[in-house]
Amino acid sequence: MTSEANVTAEQPNYRFIGGMMFLLLLLAGIVYGAWAIKVWAEDEQKAPVRDIALSGDLRFVKQSEIQSLIRKTQPGSFFELDVEQAHQDIENLPWVYRASIRKRWPNSLKIYVLEQTPAAKWNNDLVLNQYGDVFAGDLAKGVTPPQLPSLFGPGGSEHTALEGYNSMQALLASAGMSIDELFLSERFAWHLRLVNGINLNLGRNEYIARLQRFIDLYPLLKKNERAVDYVDLRYDTGLAVGWKSPEQPTQES
Structure with a gap:
């Protein structure tokens, strides 16, 4: 009995060895698979953005x-x-x-x-969006819609210029007129050029009230045989009117 037991003990455990080999092969396969996935992921020819x-x-x-x-x-x-x-x-x-x-x-x-929602051209080379933020709009390439009004002003006045434009345009629209160009000076004085060619000098203060005065009196101005060139509204009451010469072209209101 003793010799048979010794022979049995000396025989290799094939089940254990087989299990270890399987485990090693499995681990090797996992490592290789991870490495292969890493190489594949890093190779732009195998995983590009298509x-x-x-x-x-x-x-x-x-x-x-x-x-x-x-x-x-x-x-x-x-x-x-x-x-x-x-x-x-x-x-x-x-x-x-x-x-x-x-x-x-x-x-x-x-x-x-x-x-971006373009609201106006700014200083001929930039564009303002609806919030008064400035951005480059490729004006030279004709990207910007041509119907946008042109606003001019010192740097940092973009929001003020757009707010003023929106307020005055809403008022003028009620009278069937619109702004073609708006100028805001270094001293924040307002000057408008309307689509009908009339220039309005509104000054710095109470520009909305002065614009309303122009709207109220414009029907009387239109009765004159000569077309209006400019209207200076920088007065507490009244206004000064400049008339176009017969040689100057006129535009319909």
Whole structure:
């Protein structure tokens, strides 16, 4: 009995050895799989951003512009793409007011863009949005709608100029007139050029009341045979009128 027990003890435990080998192979497979996934994820040729979907009510921002920006600033793989940086880059585009971006497995980007709403041209080379914020609108390329009014003023007066324009335009619209150009001087004096060609000098103070005075008296001014060139309203009462010469072209009110 003793010799048989010794022989049995000396025989290898194949079940244990087989289990260990299986465990080692399993671990090796897991390590290799993790390494292979890492290499695949880092290889932009195997996991690039293939589809960039742009949505929103867009008139000025082009799909090609967004795609070109992403390809240029985020040349890596889908997994390496920095969403925060891409979001910032998109919002830095002139006509983008707000944007959102998210990844969609396995290789897509979903981008929503809220465009700037242009309210006026500013100093001939910039644009104001509806909040009075200034942005570059590619005026030289004819991107900005031509029907926008032109506002002029010193730096830092953008909000004041737009607020004044909105107030005065609402008042003039009730009389069937509109502003073509608005000038705000360094001393914050207001000057308007209307679409009908009349120039209004409103001064610094009580410009809304002075504009109302012009509206009230304009029907009388129109009865004159000569067309109105300018109206100076910088008086407590009354106004001064300059008339166009017969050679000067006139515009309909």
